[in-house]
Amino acid sequence: MNALWQTLRTGLLTRSLDKLFRLPAWAPGWPLLQPQGLSPQVRQALQALCPSGAFQEEPGEFRLDLAHCVLCGRCRRAFPQAIEEMRSLEVAVTRRSDLIQRVDLEKGAFVEATPPLPTRSELHLPTLAFREVSAGNTGQDDSEIALAGNPFHDMARFGFSVVASPRHADALLVTGPVSQNMREALLRTYQATPEPKGVVAVGNEAIDGEVFKGSPQVVGGVDRLLPVDVYVPGSPARPPAILHGLLLLSGRVRQRLVGGRLQEAGPQSARVAR
Amino acid sequence: MDALIEALSQGRLVALDYQAPTLRYFVERAEKGLEVLELEATTTFPSLARDFPALDWFERALWEAHGLHPEGHPALKPLRDHQKPYPFDPIEGLHEVPVGPVHAGIIEPGHFRFSVLGEQILHMEVRLGYQHRGLEAQMQGQGLAQALLLAERAGGESVAHALALAQAVEAAWGVAVPPRAQVLRRVVLELERIFGHLGHLAGLFTDIGYAYAATQVGKVRALLQGQLERLTGHRYGRNAIGPGGVYFDPDRGTQDELQDALHDLGREVGAHLQAALKHPMVLDRMRYVGPVSEAQARLLGLVGPAARASGIARDLRQEDPLYQPFSPVVRSGGDVLARAQVYSEEVRQSFAYLERFLAELPSGPVWAKEAAPPPAAEGYSRVEAGRGEVFYWVRLEGARVARARLVDPSFKNWRALEIAVRGMGLPDFPLINKSFDLSYAGCDL
Numbered sequence: 001m002n003a004l005w006q007t008l009r010t011g012l013l014t015r016s017l018d019k020l021f022r023l024p025a026w027a028p029g030w031p032l033l034q035p036q037g038l039s040p041q042v043r044q045a046l047q048a049l050c051p052s053g054a055f056q057e058e059p060g061e062f063r064l065d066l067a068h069c070v071l072c073g074r075c076r077r078a079f080p081q082a083i084e085e086m087r088s089l090e091v092a093v094t095r096r097s098d099l100i101q102r103v104d105l106e107k108g109a110f111v112e113a114t115p116p117l118p119t120r121s122e123l124h125l126p127t128l129a130f131r132e133v134s135a136g137n138t139g140q141d142d143s144e145i146a147l148a149g150n151p152f153h154d155m156a157r158f159g160f161s162v163v164a165s166p167r168h169a170d171a172l173l174v175t176g177p178v179s180q181n182m183r184e185a186l187l188r189t190y191q192a193t194p195e196p197k198g199v200v201a202v203g204n205e206a207i208d209g210e211v212f213k214g215s216p217q218v219v220g221g222v223d224r225l226l227p228v229d230v231y232v233p234g235s236p237a238r239p240p241a242i243l244h245g246l247l248l249l250s251g252r253v254r255q256r257l258v259g260g261r262l263q264e265a266g267p268q269s270a271r272v273a274r
Numbered sequence: 275m276d277a278l279i280e281a282l283s284q285g286r287l288v289a290l291d292y293q294a295p296t297l298r299y300f301v302e303r304a305e306k307g308l309e310v311l312e313l314e315a316t317t318t319f320p321s322l323a324r325d326f327p328a329l330d331w332f333e334r335a336l337w338e339a340h341g342l343h344p345e346g347h348p349a350l351k352p353l354r355d356h357q358k359p360y361p362f363d364p365i366e367g368l369h370e371v372p373v374g375p376v377h378a379g380i381i382e383p384g385h386f387r388f389s390v391l392g393e394q395i396l397h398m399e400v401r402l403g404y405q406h407r408g409l410e411a412q413m414q415g416q417g418l419a420q421a422l423l424l425a426e427r428a429g430g431e432s433v434a435h436a437l438a439l440a441q442a443v444e445a446a447w448g449v450a451v452p453p454r455a456q457v458l459r460r461v462v463l464e465l466e467r468i469f470g471h472l473g474h475l476a477g478l479f480t481d482i483g484y485a486y487a488a489t490q491v492g493k494v495r496a497l498l499q500g501q502l503e504r505l506t507g508h509r510y511g512r513n514a515i516g517p518g519g520v521y522f523d524p525d526r527g528t529q530d531e532l533q534d535a536l537h538d539l540g541r542e543v544g545a546h547l548q549a550a551l552k553h554p555m556v557l558d559r560m561r562y563v564g565p566v567s568e569a570q571a572r573l574l575g576l577v578g579p580a581a582r583a584s585g586i587a588r589d590l591r592q593e594d595p596l597y598q599p600f601s602p603v604v605r606s607g608g609d610v611l612a613r614a615q616v617y618s619e620e621v622r623q624s625f626a627y628l629e630r631f632l633a634e635l636p637s638g639p640v641w642a643k644e645a646a647p648p649p650a651a652e653g654y655s656r657v658e659a660g661r662g663e664v665f666y667w668v669r670l671e672g673a674r675v676a677r678a679r680l681v682d683p684s685f686k687n688w689r690a691l692e693i694a695v696r697g698m699g700l701p702d703f704p705l706i707n708k709s710f711d712l713s714y715a716g717c718d719l
C-alpha cells in the first residue's frame with residue numbers, strides 16, 4: 001500500500017527530449033571561438049590557460065578541439081571577448097572534424113566546413129541493440145550510458161536497449177582511450193557483432209584519448225582501430241548527448257555541430273517521437 | 275622489520291613505493307598518522323606476501339615496474355602488464371568458467387576465472403590490468419592543472435582523488451586552505467560518497483530483482499547528482515578542487531536551496547532504505563552470502579565500507595577535525611547484507627554531516643593566498659573516499675609533478691572478492707561483486 005502511494009506521489013519522471021537537450025543553467029556550456037577577439041596575446045594566453053590543451057595554433061590558423069575540452073569554463077571566464085558559449089546537448093557528430101572549430105587568422109573568420117555526412121541507412125532502424133565496451137575508461141562515461149537508461153532519460157522509449165552479447169547487437173558503444181590491454185578484446189567484440197554494425201565513440205577519451213593522449217599504454221581513440229559512425233563528445237559524455245548520438249545513428253535526428261559550431265535545428269528533428 | 279611486521283599483522287599497510295635504492299613501506303602508526311619504514315634493496319627484497327596477503331599485489335606491482343625481485347613470493351605473476359605470460363592458479367579436476375574482460379552489463383573490463391564443482395565456486399582468481407592507461411607515468415613532469423585532470427580520471431571517484439592530490443601538494447608546500455574551502459570540499463566529498471553508495475545499493479536491489487527499491491533509490495541518486503552539478507558545475511564534481519582551494523563558491527540562495535533539496539532527498543531515501551533492508555526477499559538473498567571474516571579482512575588489508583562491514587572500526591574521517599564527533603559505521607557479518615547495511619547507514623550519516631556543513635558554512639575566501647612554490651618539496655595525503663582510503667604521495671619540482679604514487683582503495687579490496695565467493699553458488703557472483711562495487715580503473719591506473 002505504501003509502495004503504491006509512493007509510486008503515485010512520484011508521478012512521471014521521464015522528460016521530453018526538448019527538456020533533456022537543454023543544459024542546466026549552472027553547467028558551463030561548450031566554448032565557441034570569437035574570430036574577432038583572437039589577438040596574438042589572447043591566443044597565447046588561451047593556450048597557456050587551458051588545462052587540457054584544447055587550443056592549438058597552426059600557421060595561419062587557430063583551433064579549438066571540443067574533444068579535448070573538459071568544460072572547466074576557465075577560458076570564457078578569463079576572455080569573454082574571445083570565447084562565447086554554446087548551450088546545447090545535441091552535440092553528437094559523424095565526423096571527427098565536426099568537433100573542431102577552425103579560425104582562419106588572415107581572414108579573421110571561421111574556415112567553412114562542408115555539409116555533414118549522413119549516417120548509414122542500413123542502421124536507420126526502429127530499434128537498435130547495443131553492446132557496451134569499456135576500454136580504459138574511468139568508469140564515468142560507462143556510468144552516463146547506464147544513466148541514459150534511467151527513468152529520466154529512458155532510452156528504451158526510442159527503441160534502444162543494451163544487450164549482453166555482441167552477437168545480439170546492432171552497434172557497439174565504446175568508452176575510454178582504448179587501453180593496449182583492451183585492444184584485442186575490443187577487436188574481437190567487433191568481429192563477433194553481425195553485419196550491418198555501427199560503432200559509437202562515447203566521450204572525449206574514446207574520441208581522441210583526451211588527457212591520456214600520448215600515453216604508450218593507450219591506443220588513443222576508437223577510430224584508430226574501428227570505423228566510427230558517431231562521436232559523442234563530453235567529459236564524460238552526458239546522457240542526453242548520448243541519446244542524441246544514438247538517435248543520429250538511427251537516422252532520426254540531424255547533426256547540429258558542423259565544423260565545431262552549432263547549426264539551427266532543422267525540421268527533421270521534429271520527426272522524433274517526443 | 276619488526277615494526278613492519280607488527281603493522282602488517284594489524285592491517286595497517288597504506289602503500290609501498292620504491293625509489294632506488296630504498297623500499298618505502300607507508301604504514302599507519304598505532305596511534306595516529308603515518309610513518310615510513312625503509313628497506314634497502316637493489317635487485318631483490320624479502321617477500322612478506324605469504325604471511326601478509328595485503329602485500330601480494332603491491333609486491334607484484336613493484337616487480338613489474340622496477341624489476342625488483344620479491345624473494346619467496348607465493349605467486350609471482352604480472353598485474354598490469356599483459357605482454358608477459360600470465361599463469362592462472364593451477365586447479366586440477368575442476369571445471370573452469372572464464373568470465374570477461376567484456377562483461378554482460380555496462381561495466382568496466384576485468385577477467386574472473388572460476389573453478390567450480392557443479393554450481394559451487396571452490397576457487398576464483400581475479401585478473402585485472404585491462405584498464406591500465408599508465409596514469410602514474412603520465413603524471414610525471416606535468417603541471418598541477420594537468421595532473422589534477424589525470425587524478426580526476428584515476429578511479430571512479432573524481433572528488434576524492436582531486437582532493438587527495440590537492441592536499442598532498444598543500445602538505446608539501448605548507449599551504450593553509452581557508453575554512454570555507456575546507457568545508458566546501460567536504461560537502462562535495464560527502465555528495466560523492468552518497469552518490470556512490472546509492473549506486474551500489476541500487477545495483478544490489480537490481481541484482482536480486484527488487485525493481486521497486488532499485489528505481490526509488492536510483493531516482494534519488496539522479497536528483498542528488500543534479501545537486502552535485504548545481505554546486506560544482508559538473509555531474510561528477512570534476513574541475514571543482516585545486517591546490518589551495520575550490521573553484522566553486524555558492525551564494526546564499528544556492529546554499530539554502532541545496533540545503534532544502536538535500537534535506538528532502540535524505541528523508542526520502544532514508545525511508546526507502548530502511549524499509550528495503552528489512553524486506554524478507556532482501557534478507558533471504560543477502561544474508562550469509564559472500565562473507566569475509568574480520569581476521570581475513572585484516573590480513574588482506576581491506577579498507578573502507580568493505581572493512582567496516584567485517585567489523586573493522588576504521589574510517590579516516592575519525593581523524594578529521596571537521597567531522598568531530600565521528601563514529602564509524604561498523605557491522606560484523608561481513609556478508610552482502612552487512613555491506614549493504616554499511617552503505618545505507620553511511621548514506622544517512624553523510625546526509626547528517628551535509629546538513630551540518632551547510633548550516634555552519636564559514637564565510638570568507640575559497641582560495642589560499644598565492645605564494646611562489648619552493649623549488650622542491652614532497653608531501654602525501656589520505657582521503658576517506660566512498661570506497662575507502664585514497665593515498666597520494668607527490669614529489670614536486672616547482673609547480674610540476676616530478677613523481678607521483680597513488681593508491682586507490684580498490685587496489686586493496688579486490689582480493690576480498692576472491693575470498694568472499696568461495697563456497698558460494700556461481701549465480702550469486704554478480705551480487706557479491708556488486709556488494710564491493712570496486713573500481714577497475716582505480717586498481718589498474
Ligand code: SF4
Pocket residue numbers: 031049050051052053054055068069070071072073074075076
Ligand atoms: S572550457 Fe576549459 S578545457 Fe574547455 S577549452 Fe576552455 S579552458 Fe580548455
